[in-house]
Amino acid sequence: MESQTSSPVSDTHDSIPIVDPEHLSDASFRSISEASPLGILIFDIKGQCRYSNPAYQRMAGLGRGYVLGNGWLLGIHSTDVDHIKAQWLKTVSTGQAFSEEFRFGGGNGLGVWAKAIATPIRERDSLIGYLMTVMDIDDRKSAQSVLAATEEVLYEHMERAEVTLNSIGDAVITTNPMGQISYLNPAAERMTGWPEHEAVGLALGQILNIVTPKPSPEQQNKPALASKSSLLVRRDGREIPIHNSTSPIRDRRGNIVGTVIVCRDISETHKMAERMAHLAQHDFLTGLPNRSLLNDRITQAINLAHRQQSPIAVLFIDLDHFKHVNDTLGHAVGDLLLQTVAMRLKSCVRSSDTLCRQGGDEFVVLLAEIEDAEDAAQVAGKMLDGFANPLMVDGHEIELGLSIGISVYPDDGDSADTLVRHADIAMYHAKENGRNNYQFFTTELNTRAVQRHTLKRNLRRAVERREFGLQYQARIDLQTGKLVGAEALLRWHHPEHGLMMPMQFIPIAEESGMIGTIGQWVLREACIQAQAWHQSGLPLLPISVNISPAEFRNKEFLPNLAGILEETALPPHSLELELTESVLLQNAETIAITLHDLKDMGVQLSIDDFGTGYHNLSYLKHFPIDALKIDQSFVHDVNDDTDDATIVRAIVSMADSLKLRTIAEGVETTEHLAFLQALQCSEGQGYFFGRPVDADEFLTILERGETPQGEYPNEGVTFVDDRP
Numbered sequence: 001m002e003s004q005t006s007s008p009v010s011d012t013h014d015s016i017p018i019v020d021p022e023h024l025s026d027a028s029f030r031s032i033s034e035a036s037p038l039g040i041l042i043f044d045i046k047g048q049c050r051y052s053n054p055a056y057q058r059m060a061g062l063g064r065g066y067v068l069g070n071g072w073l074l075g076i077h078s079t080d081v082d083h084i085k086a087q088w089l090k091t092v093s094t095g096q097a098f099s100e101e102f103r104f105g106g107g108n109g110l111g112v113w114a115k116a117i118a119t120p121i122r123e124r125d126s127l128i129g130y131l132m133t134v135m136d137i138d139d140r141k142s143a144q145s146v147l148a149a150t151e152e153v154l155y156e157h158m159e160r161a162e163v164t165l166n167s168i169g170d171a172v173i174t175t176n177p178m179g180q181i182s183y184l185n186p187a188a189e190r191m192t193g194w195p196e197h198e199a200v201g202l203a204l205g206q207i208l209n210i211v212t213p214k215p216s217p218e219q220q221n222k223p224a225l226a227s228k229s230s231l232l233v234r235r236d237g238r239e240i241p242i243h244n245s246t247s248p249i250r251d252r253r254g255n256i257v258g259t260v261i262v263c264r265d266i267s268e269t270h271k272m273a274e275r276m277a278h279l280a281q282h283d284f285l286t287g288l289p290n291r292s293l294l295n296d297r298i299t300q301a302i303n304l305a306h307r308q309q310s311p312i313a314v315l316f317i318d319l320d321h322f323k324h325v326n327d328t329l330g331h332a333v334g335d336l337l338l339q340t341v342a343m344r345l346k347s348c349v350r351s352s353d354t355l356c357r358q359g360g361d362e363f364v365v366l367l368a369e370i371e372d373a374e375d376a377a378q379v380a381g382k383m384l385d386g387f388a389n390p391l392m393v394d395g396h397e398i399e400l401g402l403s404i405g406i407s408v409y410p411d412d413g414d415s416a417d418t419l420v421r422h423a424d425i426a427m428y429h430a431k432e433n434g435r436n437n438y439q440f441f442t443t444e445l446n447t448r449a450v451q452r453h454t455l456k457r458n459l460r461r462a463v464e465r466r467e468f469g470l471q472y473q474a475r476i477d478l479q480t481g482k483l484v485g486a487e488a489l490l491r492w493h494h495p496e497h498g499l500m501m502p503m504q505f506i507p508i509a510e511e512s513g514m515i516g517t518i519g520q521w522v523l524r525e526a527c528i529q530a531q532a533w534h535q536s537g538l539p540l541l542p543i544s545v546n547i548s549p550a551e552f553r554n555k556e557f558l559p560n561l562a563g564i565l566e567e568t569a570l571p572p573h574s575l576e577l578e579l580t581e582s583v584l585l586q587n588a589e590t591i592a593i594t595l596h597d598l599k600d601m602g603v604q605l606s607i608d609d610f611g612t613g614y615h616n617l618s619y620l621k622h623f624p625i626d627a628l629k630i631d632q633s634f635v636h637d638v639n640d641d642t643d644d645a646t647i648v649r650a651i652v653s654m655a656d657s658l659k660l661r662t663i664a665e666g667v668e669t670t671e672h673l674a675f676l677q678a679l680q681c682s683e684g685q686g687y688f689f690g691r692p693v694d695a696d697e698f699l700t701i702l703e704r705g706e707t708p709q710g711e712y713p714n715e716g717v718t719f720v721d722d723r724p
């Protein structure tokens with residue numbers, strides 16, 4: 001069709017005749033129209049189709065017969081038809097051309113996309129219809145929708161990447177192939193101190209200044225522990241530890257178009273690791289190095305000392321009577337005291353020395369820079385001086401002594417373990433030597449320590465193997481000379497060492513916790529024996545038994561004792577418990593309760609070794625005590641030493657005013673006896689009257705009715721007072 005007016009359009013003004021292609025006069029139009037891939041449609045202003053070419057019919061999915069004479073909207077997909085109809089009506093009313101995209105109803109149900117351009121056909125300025133060309137744009141449309149979907153996905157990816165990069169804590173930096181910064185995420189800005197707009201275009205090294213810290217000597221020795229982290233030097237010069245990784249960015253063809261660097265700030269992890277390492281190697285309470293760190297330091301010091309042919313020393317320090325403070329003032333004060341002690345000890349050593357808390361009230365010092373053993377002795381002396389003045393803790397004035405043991409490398413050992421163990425042994429020796437002093441390790445001490453250890457093991461089996469036995473020593477009324485009681489004294493018939501005296505093994509039993517079992521055995525055995533003598537027809541003889549502080553403190557002590565008394569049916573008043581002063585100075589309230597309970601049971605209570613302990617005697621008023629046993633060290637020199645004589649005199653007189661009996665221990669001579677008699681001391685015990693003997697032998701004494709010194713006074717024995 002060349003023009004709107006040319007054939008085959010009819011001459012009629014108001015309508016266009018149906019054009020039959022068979023009768024097309026214009027052969028060229030027909031052949032063009034028939035061959036055209038464009039759909040061609042002519043319709044009048046009412047929308048009635050007047051002509052359609054095969055391409056149109058194909059696109060619309062309608063046969064020619066359906067098209068002609070029907071409204072041109074017939075083939076349009078139901079989804080689009082309303083919209084197109086509205087557009088068409090609008091266009092017709094204005095007589096303008098219109099261009100729309102819509103779908104025909106055919107195809108796979110989704111429709112076939114087409115673009116229609118309708119041009120008005122006019123005749124003498126009147127609109128009589130439209131010539132519409134229709135192009136199949138289905139392929140383009142599907143390509144567009146694929147593109148749109150791809151764009152959507154791309155957008156989502158980008159959005160996700162951006163949000164992620166903005167919100168992660170890791171720094172992400174990208175560069176172009178020349179190594180110039182092209183991007184910094186907010187974390188990278190914070191980490192480097194460079195804002196992105198200033199950094200972009202600068203060389204990577206300018207923004208990301210990374211240095212590798214030198215590994216420590218320990219790390220060099222242990223490659224597995226070498227740090228994989230580096231230090232980032234920020235714009236302000238501050239260094240932060242980081243972990244970083246670098247990867248190339250490639251285009252679709254695999255060419256490198258840049259680099260991405262990811263850095264993680266590991267300051268917190270570092271701090272945490274440092275905290276953990278500190279906790280693992282330090283004492284929680286005092287902050288001092290612990291045993292494990294000390295061992296490392298001693299090992300290092302030994303290696304160095306070995307190369308330099310120089311000595312080192314280890315000091316093992318134990319606080320004297322710390323347990324007493326803990327028991328009387330409570331654990332909170334005990335903890336404060338340990339902290340104060342740590343500070344005071346620290347002030348006695350150099351910063352190059354290592355002071356460690358070994359546990360409990362034990363401290364160890366490594367002196368790595370000494371010339372000889374004398375230097376170690378000086379430090380120990382300084383420590384003892386440092387504790388000469390009392391410590392003020394929580395308003396309490398506390399006097400505390402130190403027992404210090406010293407071992408020296410290389411003479412006393414060549415390993416951390418041995419040096420500490422030997423210093424510990426030496427410390428025990430210091431304790432035995434009266435506390436508050438220092439002692440050097442010797443091989444002789446080591447032999448003793450080994451023996452102690454063996455004894456401890458043997459002790460465990462001694463009860464079941466019936467290796468213990470009791471001896472009895474008479475207690476004499478000094479005025480009448482009558483035998484008024486017996487003290488039960490423990491003996492250990494050791495299978496290898498023979499007869500062992502209590503002082504050789506009681507401390508070990510106390511230390512190893514065996515004293516409870518042994519003490520119970522002694523109590524039961526003594527009660528059984530007293531009953532046995534009585535049942536053999538003799539008068540009931542009061543029997544006294546030594547009770548260790550550790551034994552007395554045990555919650556089971558009281559019920560166990562009650563059980564033994566019941567079991568043996570021994571009248572409680574004929575049992576006397578000998579307690580040491582130190583027992584009474586612990587938790588005063590609890591002790592008072594236990595003592596009153598014991599008194600309520602009916603047993604007698606005496607204080608053993610009286611005069612050797614503490615000078616505050618006020619406890620005597622508060623506790624229900626029956627007797628004081630004057631320590632034999634005072635009695636021994638009572639005739640030669642005026643001090644001892646004064647003390648004994650004072651004790652007897654004080655006991656007298658408190659209405660307590662006095663029992664003098666270690667009475668060996670007539671002079672002792674005479675002195676004590678003159679003082680009106682109630683009772684005496686000692687070799688003068690008889691040594692401790694086995695139960696059978698003691699029975700003969702009881703049966704003969706005489707002490708080894710002679711007969712009872714009513715049968716002629718008299719004690720002479722020859723005091724000047």
Ligand SMILES: Nc1nc2c(ncn2[C@@H]2O[C@@H]3COP(=O)(O)O[C@H]4[C@@H](O)[C@H](n5cnc6c(=O)[nH]c(N)nc65)O[C@@H]4COP(=O)(O)O[C@H]3[C@H]2O)c(=O)[nH]1
Binds near residue numbers: 519
């Ligand atoms: N030099 C001298 N010594 C004399 C004289 N008369 C007695 N002795 C000794 O002095 C000690 C008196 O006992 P202790 O002061 O209670 O001192 C006792 C007591 O504290 C403790 N002990 C003894 N048996 C037991 C027990 O069954 N349990 C507990 N926990 N401790 C016990 O062992 C310490 C020593 O006991 P033993 O070696 O049997 O030593 C006994 C006794 O043999 C004397 O005239 N001169």
